[in-house]
Amino acid sequence: MTLPGNDTQAGIRRRNLARVLQAVAAHGPLSRPAVAARIGLTRAGVAPLVDELLRAGLLAESGPAAPRGRGRPGSELVVSDRGPAGLGAEIGVDHLAVCAIDLGGRIRARAAVGAANRNSAPGPVLERLVALLVEVTGRIAAEGLRPAGLAVAVPGLVARGGTTVVHAPNLGWRAADLAPGLAPVTAPANSPAVPLTVENEANLGALAELRPAGADGGRPGPPPDFVHVSAEAGIGAAVVVDGQLLRGARGFAGELGHVPVYPDGRRCDCGGRGCLEQYAGEAAVLRASGAAAGRAAAGEAGPGARIALLARRASDGDPATVRALAEAGTALGIALAGAVNLLDPRAVVLGGALAGLAPWVLPSLERELTLRTAVAADPARAGGPAVTVSRLGADGPLLGAAHAALRAVLDDPLRSCAPADSPPVRTP
Amino acid sequence: MTLPGNDTQAGIRRRNLARVLQAVAAHGPLSRPAVAARIGLTRAGVAPLVDELLRAGLLAESGPAAPRGRGRPGSELVVSDRGPAGLGAEIGVDHLAVCAIDLGGRIRARAAVGAANRNSAPGPVLERLVALLVEVTGRIAAEGLRPAGLAVAVPGLVARGGTTVVHAPNLGWRAADLAPGLAPVTAPANSPAVPLTVENEANLGALAELRPAGADGGRPGPPPDFVHVSAEAGIGAAVVVDGQLLRGARGFAGELGHVPVYPDGRRCDCGGRGCLEQYAGEAAVLRASGAAAGRAAAGEAGPGARIALLARRASDGDPATVRALAEAGTALGIALAGAVNLLDPRAVVLGGALAGLAPWVLPSLERELTLRTAVAADPARAGGPAVTVSRLGADGPLLGAAHAALRAVLDDPLRSCAPADSPPVRTP
Structure with missing residues (x-):
């Protein structure tokens, strides 16, 4: 048989x-x-x-x-602390970052630069990313590690299982295949090819939350049914069901930023009205807080500076910023109430830039969520899902990418890794 | 090893x-x-x-x-057209129904009665349901069929894998375990026990859509990634991912009726505001159409009469009814836009009572959905998910229940079925 x-x-x-x-x-x-x-x-x-x-x-x-x-x-x-390494890369609107982890999940090298990627063509962005990758792979090669895979986190929609960014509105990219531009790293002369994965950053942020607790010192991660919300310029979510990412029929699931919150409200670039991103996205919050003027300066200061600016103003008690973040929390709570009624997750995890703004966003978010999910709340346990803040913060997508790059080794150890006696990978 | x-x-x-x-x-x-x-x-x-x-x-x-x-x-x-049969039952707000199908999916017997179940205690409702079940099992026993399982569709939240209705707002039930009341059918004297499943009606309606195409003459069902929306007194949805129901951490997924549509809008019984049910639920549509006065009379006329009344008024061109159904479609479109942005399903299926009202609900529903899911629409294919109307209509949950009752036989043929030479089941 x-x-x-x-x-x-x-x-x-x-x-x-x-x-x-x-x-x-x-x-x-x-x-x-x-x-x-x-x-x-x-x-x-x-x-x-x-x-x-x-x-x-x-x-x-x-x-x-x-x-x-x-x-x-x-x-x-x-x-082993030698052998295969996972290379993670992140293309943000205002930064590029790369890290390499070993099989134990330890970060062995990382590098990041500020970059004005908004409306920049993919070619030059990928050239700068390749330079960072070469720097990091050179450093790990010196420690006996070779890249077993590269995963790239992007703020946009990626075709399921492919390497093409279908649409990244905040970068201005459409139908951009990243594989050719990354070939210097993925198809190096005289070395084995390095498999490439391109993935939405919110999905990778959620995968990072799924890492075994042992990998970063034993703090338990969230349970394997959760909605992970992250924000950089846009707002994305990843839905994890029984420990698996829900990707959607075409790979486009998780567009929380375009869930209608106030259906007759502000026009959105997507063509809709009243999308969450118009109330809780970075640009909307900066505008509402009056901090938009400080934006160019913050942009020069490197990754996360605009979020840091908001957090600083809020902790100084600036009323406009505190109000803007509370309103963002209200909008997030309304959109998440819809998600919770539909999906009944065990937890909602705030990740990415939202993790750093949680003190000012959470109270109004939780108020809306509690108000609007009563029917789905288990009366016996008196409550809906727990709302937690990511332990990884803005590092989530980058770490998740590095973990995704190692996944193939962990799932099929002998196929994806060269035998121990094969020649070492040359440093480029 | x-x-x-x-x-x-x-x-x-x-x-x-x-x-x-x-x-x-x-x-x-x-x-x-x-x-x-x-x-x-x-x-x-x-x-x-x-x-x-x-x-x-x-x-x-x-x-x-x-x-x-x-x-x-x-x-x-x-x-075989003898042997195991699946018993499906439906507890509606205004009706009770039972059917039995054989392994080929053919309906071998069915029975239904009108019933005023709203705010009726579970005990008397289950007594009437048992009477219908006894009638149907008697008829199939005469044809050599024995019940292999019983599944009951209820308009409410059911604890995952249990037999307890946690909350069915439109029946007024809380923490109602249906197992004891159904024991005359599930634990008959001198016959093998009949396994009992209790499940949300929207979930069962979606399972009915998943039946193999061959089972009803070859018409293809929807692809196995879809959101199935159904309405009786409330509005429920079932999310099917890769052919599997997404049940949620506690089994409470699919509460589309309580997704916020107009967050500052009408108060809902659930404690929230502006829930979909307040705009597209049966009571809301009857009120808006001016047909609420005909409600008591329609209630006496048996299952589905109120929906039939709306369909008749709309097809007669009654302006208030046409407007009420269009507004329901708008609200459904907004709520479904959220679901589509989050889940990226291949299709949205309108089932239950909505199937019969589709001609008046669909245009505004599709307009909102198209407007609000542009970012998730694949530019190459110029469109989001297909919106289709269930081929089963209001029969979906009942048929889905009967199929669910047979599932154990199809998944493990020899464990769940008595050998062919065992004594036949006695007719009660």
């Missing part, structure tokens, strides 16, 4: 290798018996899987040294 | 039995080679599975009679 692909011996072995690597990545250091217990295999079943991952350079031994000639009874397994 | 549950031989066999039965249910009559081709197994692999399903009485042979002593080369497989 033929078996479906997943049920073949090779398929089962591949899954089990992935489960061993993922268990050690999330919870290591782990002894071999602890790995076996965690993934429900026998110790005899785990041993050859561990050996194969050690040979491939994906796992390493730590812990007490082995008594000579007696095997290594007290040894523990960790993921 | 231990294998995860799904990878055991028994697990694989169970899945393959289900795939054979599902293939024949959706596409039969099928020859054995056609079954093998459709599910990607060899003919030798399929033969013992088919034999086991024939022995269990779940499959039957049709087609040309077998030449004596030569096997049955021209025989084709169909699902």
